Amino acid sequence: MAIPTTPTDQQLVAQLREGNAAAYTQLFDRFQPTLYVYARKITKDKDEAADIVQEVFLYLWDKRDSIEFDHNILAYLYSAVRYKFFNLLDKKKVRLDYADSLKKYMQEGSPETDNLLREREMLRLIEEQISLLPPKLKLIYELSRKANMSTAHIAELLDVSEKTVQNQVSLAVKQLKMKLGALQLTGLFLSAEALAELMKKL
Template sequence: MNSYHSLTDIELTSLLKGGDYNAFNEIYNRFQGLLFIYACKITKDNDEAEDIVQEVFLYLWDKRLSIKLHSTISSYLYSAVRYKFFNLLDHKKIRTDYRVSFQHFLNLGENITDNYIREKEFNTLIEKEISALPDKMREVFELSRKLNLSRKEISAQLNISEKTVKNQINSALKILRKRLGLFAFLILLLNR
């Protein structure tokens, strides 16, 4: 076995391309500490720096037979650390963007759902109270509020006086205000 310590980077790279595990170990021992320091400087996080360096060396070993180096092994390794760091930043940004977007969707969805449920409950309550009105009063009220007919149109359609129409609508509104409470009553008037 040769002494791999005395080999140059170029010789080690050549042996690595031939699948020599001892050459890989020498490259690892020679550059791991320096790459870790470099990764710490750019990530500001020891754990992330260690992960990046390990991934770079795993990749180097996996691709040892097909790797194309356009410069020295040290340049390649430093570039690979930088690439992994930017890749990590992209993933963090995507995760953060996704988390923010998802939280916004949840908040918005929750508000929409709550509002929809409340609106349905109010409408159900209002419809229930309208249906409990005396028949003639309910008919006049529904023609006025749901079909938006004028007093004159209701009077002609039901063959009653406009004054009766007015009295029926006012009586219906008083009854509904009492039964529904002010808040639901205002909703009824606003949805007119």
């Protein structure tokens, strides 16, 4: 039986696991343009998009002998791009939170209040609850709230209706608010004002 002149994705992945650099190059050439377009859509920044895609392929090579593909290679790479994107958002948020805290300290000349520390702990716990949302619900919520994407943009990106996006975001917010109320009962008591502000952030 003649060997196909163009190897399939599965054949390239098998060769990649064996450390075949040529297979890795072919995978890069095959999928990099598509992943870059996708990364540009979600980051809206060409440099960040290029960095994310590069990191994904570097990781693919570094972990080539241990990565397990539950789906096809392209689906895996799409997920990896999303993961890197949300990591980037989290890092930006940390930098902004640190800058805000430093500014507050410089203006007031005093350490953060106990209530602010409790609010930060509550936010940390909320992030944990976000991570426990069903995958698609979590993705839509994070694209809406963390990436600040419009309903239309998310619908186009995920190939669903805008109504579906709206319903999913509403469902996620409802679930998180219920969790927030439950967390408040664990001993992380905030003022009514602080609790109201947290609700606005969902």
